[in-house]
Amino acid sequence: MSRAAGIDLADEAERSSLSASSSGEQETELRDWIALLKPRVMSLVVFTGMIGLVIAPGHLNPVLGFTAVLCIAVAAGACGAINMWYDRDIDAVMRRTRNRPIPAGRIPAPAALGYGIVLAAGSVLIMGIATNLTAAAVLALSIFFYVVIYTMWLKRRTPQNIVIGGAAGAFPAVVGWAAVTGSISLVPLILFAIVFFWTPPHFWALALWANDDYRRAGVPMLPVTAGARETRRQILLYTVVLVPVSLIPWAIGFSGRIYAVTALLLGIGFLVHAWLIVRDRQDMTGVSLTNDAPAKAAFKFSIVYLFVLFAALPIDRLIG
Amino acid sequence: MSSDDAERERRRRTRNIAMLIVLLGLAALFFAITLVKLTKI
Numbered sequence: 001m002s003r004a005a006g007i008d009l010a011d012e013a014e015r016s017s018l019s020a021s022s023s024g025e026q027e028t029e030l031r032d033w034i035a036l037l038k039p040r041v042m043s044l045v046v047f048t049g050m051i052g053l054v055i056a057p058g059h060l061n062p063v064l065g066f067t068a069v070l071c072i073a074v075a076a077g078a079c080g081a082i083n084m085w086y087d088r089d090i091d092a093v094m095r096r097t098r099n100r101p102i103p104a105g106r107i108p109a110p111a112a113l114g115y116g117i118v119l120a121a122g123s124v125l126i127m128g129i130a131t132n133l134t135a136a137a138v139l140a141l142s143i144f145f146y147v148v149i150y151t152m153w154l155k156r157r158t159p160q161n162i163v164i165g166g167a168a169g170a171f172p173a174v175v176g177w178a179a180v181t182g183s184i185s186l187v188p189l190i191l192f193a194i195v196f197f198w199t200p201p202h203f204w205a206l207a208l209w210a211n212d213d214y215r216r217a218g219v220p221m222l223p224v225t226a227g228a229r230e231t232r233r234q235i236l237l238y239t240v241v242l243v244p245v246s247l248i249p250w251a252i253g254f255s256g257r258i259y260a261v262t263a264l265l266l267g268i269g270f271l272v273h274a275w276l277i278v279r280d281r282q283d284m285t286g287v288s289l290t291n292d293a294p295a296k297a298a299f300k301f302s303i304v305y306l307f308v309l310f311a312a313l314p315i316d317r318l319i320g
Numbered sequence: 321m322s323s324d325d326a327e328r329e330r331r332r333r334t335r336n337i338a339m340l341i342v343l344l345g346l347a348a349l350f351f352a353i354t355l356v357k358l359t360k361i
Contacts, residue, residue, distance in 0.1 A: 126353075
């Protein structure tokens with residue numbers, strides 16, 4: 001859906017917001033402002049950022065380390081708020097998102113934008129003060145990447161939106177590393193690559209069963225443009241690439257056997273899930289006859305995969 | 321005061337308390353960062 005086409009819906013959402021606040025029927029709840037930060041997405045971002053910080057060589061004062069993680073969390077939240085502001089038109093037509101604070105009329109769109117900008121600027125500024133310019137610069141780049149490159153440019157234009165835009169979610173580990181070392185070396189770039197290759201199968205698994213939503217909103221997710229069958233094939237391909245990439249920390253000697261075994265077992269698990277998605281019972285057009293049960297299972301597993309894989313890095317260094 | 325007004329008042333109070341906590345947290349954070357930075361010098 002183009003912005004022009006979606007603007008009527010956005011206007012409608014804003015109108016309902018105005019009428020709601022003027023009549024006093026709806027008053028913004030604190031939880032709406034928290035919802036704007038997409039807390040569930042934030043948890044994964046914070047975790048990968050924290051791992052980057054913990055495994056980096058060197059020492060960072062705990063207060064500054066806490067501040068760095070806080071800045072990563074706030075920056076991720078700011079991205080979520082600006083994303084919700086920009087996507088309010090398509091959010092209004094998708095079942096999964098239509099009850100978000102802006103399309104539901106509980107928070108006016110300009111207020112959400114201001115909130116996001118203030119948080120984004122504040123997080124970069126405080127990161128720079130507390131740690132170093134490199135970490136602040138990478139954090140600013142990650143915000144720019146998510147808001148401008150992914151949300152405003154790619155999301156509505158190409159089915160590769162998730163592939164390229166996925167880089168935005170891969171930055172936090174690099175930011176965490178840079179906060180300690182003040183530089184970027186091979187290891188954080190490998191962590192970046194892991195999240196980068198993990199993102200497409202993770203999101204496409206979701207997109208498979210949220211296909212109708214994306215189609216209605218006109219977002220060119222891969223299942224919408226290339227069909228479910230091709231999406232299943234792409235999920236498997238990216239997972240095949242992800243497994244060897246996840247073993248690089250062990251291959252270059254940064255991690256030991258504990259990490260290697262964990263990565264291998266998780267990789268096999270992810271490959272099995274991807275294979276089950278490909279083998280899902282489907283009709284002639286590729287539509288699942290199992291209500292996309294394998295895709296739902298793979299989506300859940302992918303979250304566990306990333307958490308456990310990244311957790312294995314410091315555990316391996318601690319006891320390996 | 322109607323129940324609607326009371327509800328609105330409650331929500332406003334919750335938001336104000338949250339804002340107070342955020343501001344106090346920020347002040348504490350800046351204070352802690354300053355102490356750490358000064359100790360380094």
